[in-house]
Amino acid sequence: MALITIPYGKTYIETLIPDDHLQGVLIPKSHHYKAKAGEKDLVRMALDNPVASPRLCELAKGCRRIVIITSDHTRPVPTKIIAPLLLEEIRSSNPEAEITFLVATGFHRETTKAELVNKFGEQMFRNEKIVVHNCWSKETMIKAGRLPSGGELIINKLAMEADLLIAEGFIEPHLFAGFSGGRKSVLPGIVSDVTVLANHCAEFIAHEKAKAGILAGNPMHEDMVYAAKQAKLAFILNVAIDADKKIIRAFAGDSEQAHLAGCKFVEELAKVEGKESDIVITSNGGYPLDQNVYQHVKALSSAAAACKAGGVIIACAACNDGHGSQDLYEWLRGGARRAIDIIMQTDKNATIPDQWATQIMARILLAYTVIFVTDQCDHQLIRDMGFETAFTLEEAMAAAKLKAGPCYQITVIPDGVAVIVK
Template identity: 50%
Template sequence: MKKILLPYGQTKLELNLPEERIAGILESHAHEFKAEKSESELVRDALENPVDSPRLKDLVVGKKNIVLIASDHTRPVPSKVILPEIMKEIEAGNPDATLTILIATGFHRLTTRDELISKFGEEMVDHPKIKYVVHDSGNEDELTYVGLLPSGGKLIVNKLAVEADLLISEGFIEPHFFAGFSGGRKSVLPGVCSRTTVLANHCSKFIADPNSRAGSLDDNLMHKDMLWAAEAVNLQFICNVLLDADKKVIAAYAGHLNNAHRKGCAFMNELAGVKAIPSDIAITTNGGAPLDQNIYQSVKGMTAAEATCNPGGVIIMASSCNDGHGGESFYRVFADEPDNQKIMDQFLATPQEETIPDQWESQILCRLLLKFKIIMVTDAPEQMIRDMHMDYAHSLDEAIAMADEYLGKKDSKITVIPDGIAVIVNPAD
């Protein structure tokens, strides 16, 4: 038997499999990469040696309205490491400067004070020179129109970002299941945009495009919109990090919005790219907390399994989902319509300007449901899982037994993906 530990919430689940059943284990090399410097040193080095940009301490000179876009509670960005180093740079160039941190909630729920403290630390949350504002994509009083995206959608952005005399951002770079990679331009779109803008960018046409996949940027229509938006509001400087399985910084890139991001993406592509190992059963996760806090986010990890599971096979998703489904409209799509094909047909017939909230996640989940049986090992309510057309298991062993019964044999090969959001699964040779 081989023991494999799978991240699950704040803990790990133990998966024990007979060696002969394991087709392969797909892991990012980021989990093996060992940085030669501490997390803070890596961030500091990046800030001191920015890519195609002046140093931040030079950019802040004379600036009175500095805004930092920071990721929200759904992202494992180590802001406790990044923010102190950014503040040192700001204070070195402009000792009297104050900083507004705009929390990029995108289409997510608002971040709470307790979550801010968990993310930034109480000392930084109560810092006298830092003000925190949580972006609300539905509050029109806080938003302003900027222009039309290449796709034709309206770009409407938080006023704080648009009115800043210096706009910067922090974030992390990982494979993203339809934007190619996280980080960089995503801080603006969807991070601090209106619901209208997010819906236009996340339309069914873009989601259905085969280039809207993990690791893809050059021909990705969603990325094109996102980059245009970030340039339109003059996102002038970014600090993005790469993380290992323990959410520790292993590399950092700072400087020019696109060039620094691309450099980080290139390294992530080296670390995260794996070859698919086709099998009838694929077991995956969402990398543990905070990314596995709901079903909505967990769809991301499922797409890694999609890239290696044989059509008609079984995806087993281990995700704590302690926050439930993560979106009422996302949940209702499946709870109110039993026919997956009807759901998909409706999505594909929906014009860009009429995109339904959370449609993108629903569309991707529906795509998976049309190709595979999905079994969830989760803390979410069993009925909720069944309402969303998936099967429920209390344990990994039970899930495998269910998969065996469904497939009609007990020796199907199994591909294991310990962290489904950390890998780019490329086609097998």
């Protein structure tokens, strides 16, 4: 028997799987990667040796208004480590600079005070200027042209009026942008809802290159790079993290070149060979990405790449914040087939909120049985969306075995967000 451990909230779920039914456990190399130094030292090394860019302290000279784009409550970015070192670097050459942290919520809900304190720490929260982006606030935006795809580009005014724009974040495989990090801090991070909707259209979500691990030819990525250039994103500090959300490598410098260097590193660690199984067990890597159903489009996408058509996907997901998107809930409550039919007939200039997550989840629901394992969310809410539910992994496994039959094979992807299944 193999003992399997799956992240769940801030804890773990364990189960035993018979060896003759276990086809494989897909774990990225990042989960066992031995960093060459401590977290702070890794960040300092990156800042001391920026990719294709002068040092940040040089860029900051003479700049009065400096804006640092930072991730929101849904991302496990170790801001408590990164932000003080960014401030130290900037203030070493420009102690009088007016520095603002702009929280890139994208199309997500507003980050709460408690979440900001958890992210920055009490001292930084009290002493630094922090602004939470609101993509629906028209008065805080500026028009910046049109995206290569034709959509209107509207960006947060604070970023556009900055003398120096910086972004911190982390790089992981992303189900349709290829990788997170870099240019994604701008789009969707700090743009208008209009711009997010244009970029996240049905045509792009369905594009053959809009997949995890792919940048070249990816139309969503091309829009994002353009938006970052229009915003004059001058410098990034992105990190790669392990299963414990600890920094294992850092990349600083030019917004494109440093990001590409980071993506190359993450890709080598994230690639896993998958064989199709009847049952796939996965998770979103635990907190903070497993707080709602919406975010699980990531783990479900990885699981689908390793699951036989008609198979069963089991997602261990706290979902303590519910569905995470009223729009997604309403879409799926009306049925996966109906949602897909409407979305695929929707013009790319008339994208509807959260149709992108709906499109992917509906596609998965039509091909697989999906069971959410949670004891922290209303099961009826999840069932309304077309998923099945279980309170324990054992309960979900029993249901999955009935569907798969006695000769079932299982693949386990403990952290579906961190892998690229080939």
